Amino acid sequence: MTGGHTPRLAFGSGNGRYVEHIIQVENLYKRFGKVTAVDGVSFSVAKGEFFGLLGPNGAGKTSTIRMLYGFSPPSAGVIRVFGINIEDGWREVKARIGVCHQENTLDPDLSVVQNLHIFAGYFSVPPDEARNRAEELLEFFALSHKKHAKVAELSGGMARRLILARALINRPDLLVLDEPTTGLDPQSRHQLWDKLDALKRSGITVVITTHYMEEAAQLCDRLVIVDHGKILVEGSPESLIAEHAGRHVIEVEGPDESLRKFVVDRNIAHEDLEHRLILYTSEDASINDTIREKFCMDKCTFRNGTLEDVFLRLTGRELRE
């Protein structure tokens, strides 16, 4: 499978088992003229892991991903995929990756099934084998009835599914997905999640970017949040929520000065949005009760901390770009 290269082995964190690293990125930089899109990023992804790359618009996610699959040369830094330095072994690495671009790169001159056949050819999959795989993938992604349709006739959800099917035509060991669910309705999104879940069980490694925090929390084993080309935090969704948002969050509409004073006196982690106060109160039941009894004049929402809280706390609330 690896054609002579042995993937590098390294100790996994804590449990002492050997972990096979599918991706190792060290000190990666990408500059476009004066803009530094990726500013010294290091991370690694283990075999079978579902790894998320989150960040606001322009954070550098797509730039990072493009370097990962050998499309764009790094300004500095080293990328190893399957233990192979991508600069030397780009062809071998690309042969084992499936990529789902942020924008639609389906071939509109070809029909649905031709998109799969021709793409298989780029990977040197023999025609008979390509036909079998195409049938299988169309079936899996519920596209069999559109087999001979033009790409332009597909709905957004179907087009996304076809892009994913195309990314799997070479039976990749690593799947790279740049915002695979952007613009999809909830039905299509949930369907795609199901498919991704099924793929995950087959042992494939996935790197995914998304702006849907719920999606990241549900799919990712581990993720990083990046901003301005730098990694802010890394961890599992649960650990990041526990560390940066706490288990309990209270949103108070129209907070008054006494609440503000209370929050400052008690040293409660919070964000003040003028008309709304967001309190990260963790497990402290007494504080929660006090707020419920004394300060909830107008409207209070008691809820669990989410990845969205973590994201907004770390990257701020201002608009980007």
Add this chain to the structure above:
Amino acid sequence: MIRLDTISWRFFKVWKRNLVTYQKIWKVSFITPLLEPMLFILAFGLGFSGIIDAVSYAGADFSYTQFMAPALIAVAVMYNAFFETTYASFVRMYYQKTFDGMLATPLSLEEIIIAEIVWSATKATAAAAIMMTVLGVLGFVDFPAGLLILPTALLGGLAFGAVGLFFTGVTPSIEMFNLPIFLFITPMFLFSGTFFPVSNLPAWARPLALAFPLHHLVEMVRGFGLGAHETSSLLSLAYLVVFSVVFTLAALAAMRRRLIK
């Protein structure tokens, strides 16, 4: 930067992709080369009869239609190849993101570029073959020497495909193709010895015509199809080979600069 180490036979896969899309429209694509030569011969044969008796070219006299017929093939090669790697390649590259998709596979950018150029030459040769057959039936092409028009068309296709793709690599937008067409293609169409012999031009203008790749393509096609030419075929062959190589390298450099960010 020009990279040649990334080129392998895999370019053939991209060539095949273009063939598959061509097969969907081939019937339409065949109509032009089938009918165009008949239309030209008819128009010029009728329109010029009685005005121009004979064209004296390379020391002999030819009827005007005899003189002009081989040039039609050369012009078709130019337009087919050049339009394929300008407008059609630009649409694939810029609007359809076809190259972006391909670059997520084991293909290299250089293989895609070579495939686009070779494809444009293939398409130009197919058009040339049809026109040659039509003109042959009408008695305007000498066989078997005329068969050498096919490899000549392939070479001419490579030359115009390469220069077209170079323009695609540097053009800011699709509208800007008007510029090379107006400044490069149209003058060539008129002054390359297509509709009148270059020897008819004033002395100062003749070297200009000799600098045009279309002139050399016309001369070679006429040499094989009519058995007469003014410019040495060896010189024309060398010119077209050098032109193809230079602009293939220029296209590789321009496209790498444009697409690899």
